[in-house]
Amino acid sequence: MKRCLTLFISIYLPFNIIHAQPAAPALPGHTMPIGAYYYPEHWKKEQWERDIRKMAELGFAFTHYAEFAWANMEPEEGKYQFGWLDTCVDLAAKYGLKVIMCTPTATPPVWLTLKHPEILVVGAEGDPVRHGMRLNVNGSNPVFQKYVQRILSKMIERYGKHPAIWGWQLDNEPHFEGLYDYSGFSQSSFRKWLQQKYVQIDSLNSAWGASFWSFSYNSFGQIRIPNAKETHSVNPHALLDFQRYNADALAAGLRFQSSFLRGKMSSTQWITTNFAYYKFLPSVDLFRSRKDLDFAAHTMYLLSTFLDYPKGALAPRLGSGMELAFSSELARSIKGYTGIMELQPGQINWGQWNSQPLPGAVKMWIWHSFGLGDRFVCTYRFRQPLFGGEQFHKGIMEPDGITVSPGGSEYVTAIREIAGLPKTSDAEKAVPEAVASRATGFLWKQENLLGMEASKHTNAWDSWKHYYLYYENLKTLGASVHFLQETDSFDVKKYPFMVAPAFEMTDSNLIRKWTAYVKAGGHLILTSRTGMKNNDGHLWEALLQQPIYELIGATINSYDHLAPGVNGTLKMDGKDYLWNIWGDQLTPKSGTEVLATYGDQFYKGTTAAVKNKIGRGTVHYIGVQSLDGEMEKQILRKAYLSAGASILNLPNxxxxxxxxxxxxxxxxxxxxxxxxxxxxxxxxxxxxxxxxxxxxxxxxxxx
Incomplete structure (x- = not known):
């Protein structure tokens, strides 16, 4: 008990980075097994064997248990009931199914939240997220972690060496309900986080630009969480640090669980979690958990109200393949390996519209996941629920529990088709030269997205759409994309191309790394807003974006945004393109190639995009966002072709x-x-x- 308490304290304050070294888990190799979520707690005991047997008969290779079942395991404090779960694990083993076992921390039982309301997440208006909602607790709270440790102790004792357990999923779609936690615990923990980061209050005041509007503090104890509900507007630098803190707090909760399970479970079992909806969850930064997971899994629902659909009448029935690809390649970049932990089998229940998928679409999603390199697919869910908040979420089975749904039939077909693929030779498995020639690193920094979304400068600016524009264009070239952190190696042999869209916050170290990468033969593509601020979110005390002038071979004189509905023109290679959102006005240096110019406005003829040669490589700076992304696509095509890459010419x-x-x-x-x-x-x-x-x-x- 003393050892456990020591582990508990060391992990908590204040988010110390203690990473247990992963063992060699039994991850699937060149196959893609397909599994399904199953909730025995939702069904009569007499149906469990029938359902699990049916799952195996349909060709599923694994199932997924228990992420929302804490109240079933521990209905009263200290009183445990695992017989039902033991039975279902044994049934899975009986029918040849592996099990992904989940920690149930996303839904604590009512006795716990009533006894300790201080563990609840609190919204911006000061109201706790009460019992009955998932993800309503802060996983880094030490009071909560005490109870997490108890339930995990019981689970790992029973299942840590069980041969049917394939691996462990921590929590479920980890994030804070309501985006951030404004609780008293979060307030005090945020202050400790700030004190660890800045040490001296004067350093914080400097980083936060606290002389503006008399923001200055005399001590860390005076600081309140930045909250627009309290002050109408917030200090953007304070907000950025609070967002960083929330991401660290979320990662700390996962680290606590991972560190506890390590060493107690079988060396063949693995640990992951199912990251989801990164686009709308600012506290979720996958890279912060890089050392705590064996790999990052991802969740994707392709039919909903907010996905980035292509144009066309069938789009709401086919969904956004770009979102699926982006999610998969981002998750794979964490550890070089990923699987999709939730993929819908049909209509969902929570969108503003919930169209039926086009016949064949579900199978297409599975095959797309296979092509992207996902090493497993798990569908949510096997049976459509009869009650609760997800009644209209389709399953592999219809509500009667015995009839396979249309989407379920497509899963069965995909399982058989993938299993029936002819074996490929070692020569075929070697990465083709054409694929390697267009491999692309995509520089990723969560804080850039958060900072730009907090300070858009024009309501039309959308950081995610800007990122998607470049990602989508890369996929039309057939490029495989690997997301990189600033601290990663910029290996020209692995990534002959690197794209860093709107990389607003930079420092001298990054600019030196970019320069070395280009000199070594790399081809770097930068876009508007890059290099505008330092890592505190301050503008440089210099000319606009001056730190990147030598790199791009140009100066940036100013930038413009056009009014809604007013489009300007761009000229490139004898063609006109439209733009509206952001336009940098450049002055190229001698020897820098002009790629595009403005066709109107009072700065007509001014440069909008350039190409600069440095050493054996090139830098493209695209200072404007065209209306449809077509100009950017053509610049990318020319950049890849002129560098000798073999590219495709696919429709979006x-x-x-x-x-x-x-x-x-x-x-x-x-x-x-x-x-x-x-x-x-x-x-x-x-x-x-x-x-x-x-x-x-x-x-x-x-x-």
């Missing part, structure tokens, strides 16, 4: 991915598309012309 939302010797194409558009299949290829399924919602798979031994 038609994706072609390579994995382990297989080429996989999927079509999220509303029109058929022709695929770049070599004459030497052997088509396994589909055809050279791909219809909406369909899949084509081929193999080609030619490099």
């Amino acid at each position: 939302y038609v994706f072609v991915e390579w994995r382990d010797g297989y080429w996989v194409a999927v079509n999220y558009t509303s029109a058929p598309a022709d695929l770049p299949i070599p004459t030497t290829a052997t088509i396994i399924t589909g055809g050279a012309r791909i219809a909406p919602g369909e899949v084509t798979v081929w193999r080609n031994v030619q490099k």
Whole structure:
């Protein structure tokens, strides 16, 4: 007990970075097993064996238990009931299914939240998120962690060496309900976090620009959480630190669980969590958990109100393949490995509209995940619930529990098709030269997104859309994308191209790394807002974005935003393009190539985009965002071709991915598309012309 208490204290205050070294878990290799969520606590005991047997008969390889079942395991404090879960684990083993076992910390039982209301997340208006909502506690709170440790002790004792347990999922879609935690615990913990970071209050006042509006503090104890509900507007530098703190707090909660499980579980078991909806969860930074997980899994629901759909009548039935690709490649970049932990089998219940998927779309999503390199797919969920907040969320089975749903049938088909793929040779599994030639690093910094969204400067600016514009264009080239942190190696051999869209906060170390990367032969693409601020979010005491002038081979004189509905023109290679949101006005230095200019406004003829050669590489600076992204696409195409890369020319939302010797194409558009299949290829399924919602798979031994 003393050892456990020591572990507990050392992990908590104040988010010390203590990482247990992962063992060698039994992750799937070049296969993609498919599994399904199952909630035995929702169904009669007499149905458990029937359901689990049916799951195995349909071809599923694993199931997923217990992430919302704390009250079933510990209905009263200290009184444990695991017999039901033991039975279901044994049933899974009986029918050859592996089990992903989940820690149930997303939904603490009512006795716990009533006994300790101080563990509850508090919203910006001061109201606690009461019992009955998931993710309503702060996982870094030491009071909560005491009870987490108790339930995990019981679980790891029973299942840590169980041969049916494949791995562990920590929590569920970890985030704070309501985006941030404004509780008393969070207030005091934030102050400790600030004191650890700044040590002296004068350093904090400097970083926060506290002389503005008399923001200055005399001690850390005077600081309150920045809250727009209290002050109408907030200090952007204080807000940025609070966002950093929340991300650290969330990661600390996961680290506590991971560190506790390590060493107690079988060395063949693994630890992950299912990160979800990063776009709308500012406290979620996957990279902060890089050392605590064996890999990061991801969750994706393609049909909902907020996804980035392609144009066309079928879009609401096909969903956003770009979101799926982005999510998969981001999660894979954490540890070089990922799987999709939640993928819908049909309509969902929580969107403003919940269209039926086009027949074939569900199977297409599974194949797209395969092509992206996901090492497993788990569908949410096996049975459609009869009660609760997700009654209209489709399952593999219809509400009767015995009839396979249309989406369930597509899962079964995908399982059989993937299992039936012909084996590829070692030569085929080697990454083709064409794929390697266009591999791209995408520089990722969560704080840049948060900082720009807090200080947009124009209501039309959307940081995510800016990122998506470049990501989407990269996928039309057939590029595989790996998300990089500033601290990662900028290896030209691995990533001959690097894109850093709107990388607003920079420092001299990053600029030196960029310069070295380019001199070594790398090709760097930067865009508007890059280099505008330091890491505290302050403008440089210099000319606008001056630290990157030598790198881009130009000076940046000013920038413009146009009024809503007013579009300016851009000229490039004899063609006109429209723009509205952001336009940098550049003056190129001698030897810098002008790529695009403005076609109107009082700065007509001024440069909008440039190319600069440094050493063996190049830097492209694109200082404007065109209306449809077409100008940026053409600049990228020329940049890749001139560097000797082999690229594709795909329509937006038609994706072609390579994995382990297989080429996989999927079509999220509303029109058929022709695929770049070599004459030497052997088509396994589909055809050279791909219809909406369909899949084509081929193999080609030619490099």
